[in-house]
Amino acid sequence: MWEQLAASLTDGLLLGFVYGLAAMGLTLIWGVMSVINLAHGPVIALGMFGTYLCFTHLGLNPYLAVVLVAVLGLPLGFFIYGVAVHRVINAPHLSSLLATFAVNMIIIGVGTAVFSTSPQNIDFSMGTLEAGPLTVPGTRLVAAFGAVLFTAGLYLFLYFSRPGKAIRAVANNRRAAELMGIPSSLVLALSFGLGTMIAAAAGGLIATFFPFTILSGGTYELKSFVICVLGGLGHPLGALLGGLILGGLEGLVPTFMPVSWVPVVEFGLFVLVLLVKPSGLMGAK
Amino acid sequence: MILQVQNVTKRFGGLQALSDVTFDLPEGQILGLIGPNGAGKTTLFNVINGVYAPNAGRVIFRGEDITGKPSYEVSRRGMARAHQVVRPLHELTVRENVMVGACFGREGLHLAAAARKADAALAQVGLADRADQPSGNLNVAQKKRLELARALAAHPYLLLLDEVLAGLNPSEIASMMETIRAIRDEGFTILMIEHVMQAVMSISDRILVLDYGVLIASGSPEEVVNNPQVIEAYLGDPEMTARLMAE
Amino acid sequence: MQAWRRLGFWLPVAVMFVWGLLVLVMHHDTVRETAFTLFMFIALASSLNILLGYTGYVSFGHIVFFGLGGYFGFYLLSQHNWPLLPSALAGGVISALIAGLLGMAILRLRGAYFALATIGINEAARAFADNFSPFGGATGMFIQFSAYEPYGGPGPALWASFIYLWIITLAVILVSYLVKHSRFGLGLLAIREDEDAAMVMGVKAPRAKTIAFMLSAVGPGMIGTLYFFKNGNVEPGDAFQLHMSIEMLVMVMLGGMGTVLGPLLGAVTYVGLRGYLLTTPIFQNLHLAVAGLILLLIILFVPAGAVGWVRSRVPWLRRALE
Secondary structure: OHHHHHHHHHHHHHHHHHHHHHHHHHHHHHHHHOOOOOOHHHHHHHHHHHHHHHHHHOOOOHHHHHHHHHHHHHHHHHHHHHHHHHHHOOOOHHHHHHHHHHHHHHHHHHHHHHHOOOOEOOOOOOOEEEEOOEEEEHHHHHHHHHHHHHHHHHHHHHHHOHHHHHHHHHHHOHHHHHHOOOOHHHHHHHHHHHHHHHHHHHHHHHHOOOOEOOOOHHHHHHHHHHHHHHHOOOOHHHHHHHHHHHHHHHHHHHHHOOHHHHHHHHHHHHHHHHHHOOOOOOOOO | OOEEEEEEEEEEOOEEEEEEEEEEEOOOOEEEEEOOOOOOHHHHHHHHOOOOOOOEEEEEEOOEEOOOOOHHHHHHOOEEEEOOOOOOOOOOEHHHHHHHHHHHOOOOOOHHHHHHHHHHHHHHHOOHHHOOOEHHHOOHHHHHHHHHHHHHHOOOOEEEEEOOOOOOOHHHHHHHHHHHHHHHHOOOEEEEEOOOHHHHHHHOOEEEEEEOOEEEEEEOHHHHHOOHHHHHHHHOOHHHHHHHHOO | OHHHHHHHHHHHHHHHHHHHHHHHHHOOHHHHHHHHHHHHHHHHHHHHHHHHHHHOOOOOOOHHHHHHHHHHHHHHHHHOOOOHHHHHHHHHHHHHHHHHHHHHHHOOOOHHHHHHHHHHHHHHHHHHHHHOHHHOHHHOEEOOHHHHHHHOOHHHHHHHHHHHHHHHHHHHHHHHHHHHOOHHHHHHHHHHHOHHHHHHOOOOHHHHHHHHHHHHHHHHHHHHHHHHHHHOEEOHHHHOOHHHHHHHHHHHHHHOOOOOHHHHHHHHHHHHHHHHHHHOHHHHOOHHHHHHHHHHHHHHHOOOHHHHHHHHHOHHHOOOOO
8 A cells, every 4th residue: 555655656756857847837937927828738749749850750869858848848838939929018918818828729630731640659769767666767767867857957047147137137027127127028037938939849759658649748837836826926936846746646636536636636635725815825825 | 073093003014004093083174294205105005994903002083993994894984095196097087987986975876967077076186078088098197087976976974095196297286276176165074195295284284203103293284384394304305394394 | 889889789689599590490400400509519618708708717628517417417318308498407507506615715816826726627527428327437327218208309409409498698788788787797807807806895705706717617518418418428528528618719809808799709700710720621620720820820929919009090880890
């Protein structure tokens, strides 16, 4: 019993790091510009397919491919921001929600035409790691480690680089930042680029151990909503914590009730946290 | 007494916005509320009309304790407010804006009666010719008048006016003052926050002075102007002092 | 002014009435099916408009009321042999009650937080239906053939469901108009523009919002029952499609938020466009992408929707196009 519990919890927590990374992309964009990016799921899916194509067609090591996908994610984010988001950044929420959803439809539409909706997977193994009763697939361990690396990178960027500090200033108070000479449009575009980059990287990492279709991003988008709310919308580090909570739940809940109840628990918790503590479990405000 | 504010205290985190504020307002008077920026004047309005609940103290309106009642309950008991930052409902026409006041104010009129009331209130503030325009099209002075008309249409016992003269030019101020006097003569009781000293001194029956959330003086305009504490409170703000001394 | 207002009401009602009559007179199955889809979306979009357009709250998961009401109505219909009309009415009532309970909780949230909560509720409801055995769990529920007998077989039963839908759609448009031109509706509009200022003016926002939420849930609940009856089955994947929820938003946006005619125009345009894209060879594979592109262009360049755009360009039509 305990061994099984420990095994599922480990499994879940490792996944949680990657979920957390995916959510971080969403929460960063929300924190800086109060836009809920409904193109988040398709970007994750693009990350999956990007990694897959690099692996199958270019023969790249999947982790190298994830890095490449992340690098490409940045200009993709700039592009989405410039085309769809910039004009509605000060409009009511509905406009930015629908604008990013339109991007979602475009990516899914083109993606379906190009890749069809049949499942793919990256045929790749890192062996397994055994520690006592625990057996952990290497890919998951590396993915969790990769997620931590990306998080650390983001943290260092936000807190110790000039553009990162500008992002935090704009997130804090856009008008004041503008008055201090920070070019807010550039900073917003950069934040959107970073958010897209992180989402794509998370997609790539997920693709190393789960099969996927162009529609898979939707699932992770919904998970990202839950995680962001658990960790406090707009707090990148909170997202990692939220990811671990969600991953832990996904590991533990099935040992107590049928696995199909997991989403009921997840979304129930989500609505509950929104109502009781909309600033997130860690939120101070 | 139409309004009694008793020992009201309001804190925001560590900031003491109002400390133990107490005053009475008799029916039919105009009470001016002055004080330097950040003195807590608008916060006091927010506590009186139920936008915030105070941390301590009571607000009694027409003999009833309304402390902590939501703002819509306060409105229905006959207190209306014109905001400092004008808040017209942009997509609605000027008439519809004022009808909201009439429909949900003290009298709770139905649409047809509210439309008539709205037209009367608009005539009173001199906006009758704009009734069918979207309120987003108005200029600042007209928006201030719209705020006033909306509050009037609620037919309140007590009007809270938050800087209705701010941002107006001298001739607009003069005509707005005319309007406010006319409203007072109809029997409305008015509590007004104002920075335009000359105006508030000439129109008010009594003046309250708030500084750092503390009521430092109250009395007739003459008494207040000569109160050394008041002069000191304004010394941090040379422009205001000059204006005060010019009286 | 009154005459214009009446025109703003009579125009959509007359269109819907004549259209339904024509379908009945033509008595053709394909025509009926097309009209069923259109009427359904017109009623769904008009219902959503009461919340979105009048009150200003963006419900992203509004389809949850279609799903829950439909599930409940279908449950009465298929498991307890209730006739169609009472089942549909019960579905609407249950939807409204659930909306009332949910509304008291989540309508405290504003802006994007409210939108997120509605998405969460829709997903939670879908997951719940997946596991709830009285509702058939993941496989859902089916209609016995005998359920069609009171109508004289499956064909006439489909006609009956169409006629009910027609009446419900007319009723939804009527309610939409009545709400907009009532004291209650004026309060909703005030909430949409500035909720805090509205409360200071005496609008009981918490109660008004909850009632608007309930009103916007009745129609979807009834229509869900009719739709699943027409299909002969209900399952979680069909009932709680987030995608359909967003399509409803797009229709309202397309036609013009906060107008009575807008959702009608938006629904017809959207469904027509989708049909065209799906049946035209060049767009067939890319229909979603093309629809997305059109949506994006509208949001960026015509955010007021078709009716809003006409209203701002042609002042004398302002009153007519309520």
